[in-house]
Amino acid sequence: MARQARISKLDYEALAAFRAALRRFLRFTEEGARAAGLTPQQHQLLLAVKGQPGRHWVSIKEVAEALQVRHHAAVGLVDRCEGAGLVRRVADPHDRRQVRVVLTAAGEKVLERLSARNRRELETLREALGGPFVSRGRVGSSSHATGRPARPRSRRG
Amino acid sequence: MRRGVADNIALRYKGDVLPQTLTGPEYRALAEFRYEVRRFLHFSERAARSAGLEPQQHQLLLAVKGMPEDGKATVGVLAERLQIEHHSVVALLDRMEARGLVRRVRAEPDRRYAYVRLTARGEAILPLLSMFHRAELCSVAPSLSRALSALLAHRRGRARVAGVSGREGDDV
Numbered sequence: 009m010a011r012q013a014r015i016s017k018l019d020y021e022a023l024a025a026f027r028a029a030l031r032r033f034l035r036f037t038e039e040g041a042r043a044a045g046l047t048p049q050q051h052q053l054l055l056a057v058k059g060q061p062g063r064h065w066v067s068i069k070e071v072a073e074a075l076q077v078r079h080h081a082a083v084g085l086v087d088r089c090e091g092a093g094l095v096r097r098v099a100d101p102h103d104r105r106q107v108r109v110v111l112t113a114a115g116e117k118v119l120e121r122l123s124a125r126n127r128r129e130l131e132t133l134r135e136a137l138g139g140p141f142v143s144r145g146r147v148g149s150s151s152h153a154t155g156r157p158a159r160p161r162s163r164r165g
Numbered sequence: 166m167r168r169g170v171a172d173n174i175a176l177r178y179k180g181d182v183l184p185q186t187l188t189g190p191e192y193r194a195l196a197e198f199r200y201e202v203r204r205f206l207h208f209s210e211r212a213a214r215s216a217g218l219e220p221q222q223h224q225l226l227l228a229v230k231g232m233p234e235d236g237k238a239t240v241g242v243l244a245e246r247l248q249i250e251h252h253s254v255v256a257l258l259d260r261m262e263a264r265g266l267v268r269r270v271r272a273e274p275d276r277r278y279a280y281v282r283l284t285a286r287g288e289a290i291l292p293l294l295s296m297f298h299r300a301e302l303c304s305v306a307p308s309l310s311r312a313l314s315a316l317l318a319h320r321r322g323r324a325r326v327a328g329v330s331g332r333e334g335d336d337v
Contacts, residue, residue, distance in 0.1 A: 015292050023295055024231020027224060031248040052199060059196020076203045123195060124185045127316050134313045141306040
């Protein structure tokens with residue numbers, strides 16, 4: 009099978025190395041969250057609020073999308089974070105039916121500590137990703153294999 | 166394997182000290198990074214299931230197949246690479262051996278140790294799955310890489326780093 013021959017031993021090694029690095033990073037962040045008294049999901053909710061571009065709040069719908077969970081799961085998560093004093097619900101001034109989720113001072117503080125810690129751990133993950141998957145030749149060969157538009161330039165160029 | 170980019174990055178950030186607080190754009194980059202990772206993992210789980218595997222089984226097949234040339238896939242090594250407990254690897258291997266995806270081989274000359282090999286059936290499942298994953302990862306890598314650049318550049322390296330890996334992916 010010609011298509012299968014396109015995956016080389018080095019491809020497998022790069023895929024496996026990336027996943028191993030990713031798992032180590034995720035485990036590191038989960039342990040950090042738990043040590044700070046948060047569940048990993050609560051930590052990710054705080055980050056989703058803080059990382060929202062251009063404003064300091066998110067809607068429940070945005071929580072669900074950011075965390076890739078269902079609406080009712082997002083509601084439950086916000087409930088628990090509110091109970092723990094990490095976020096607050098405030099009414100949308102333009103639409104009273106809509107709720108905005110904002111960070112409390114305590115939520116800000118714990119997120120800042122976790123984020124600084126986790127960032128330092130990202131170096132190794134970057135190496136596992138950057139080399140094999142972002143370089144030109146590899147990306148080019150993949151787009152060919154999947155039927156995406158080929159790169160305009162020659163792979164050797 | 167192309168090591169150029171990673172080597173450059175390692176050099177670039179050597180000695181740089183990351184600060185204890187993040188700026189607004191850095192939080193945004195971190196959130197974006199986690200979002201893309203979550204989506205990639207969802208993709209991966211769906212792909213494994215559509216191939217008839219539990220996500221964990223797929224990861225074990227990949228870990229064995231992707232062992233560096235000089236490495237043996239022992240239970241201890243797999244536990245580290247999969248970031249799960251020793252006994253969980255054993256249980257996973259039992260299920261996969263029963264399905265004919267892997268087999269345990271006694272190591273000579275020290276027969277106390279077993280390592281894991283893929284069966285023909287295990288081998289057959291992997292290429293297509295890995296091709297999908299490689300394609301997905303190549304398509305998501307530029308945005309992951311841009312987010313990482315923003316997070317790890319720090320103030321000193323910011324100007325130089327802007328064009329490192331993100332831009333390389335943009336022209337795809």
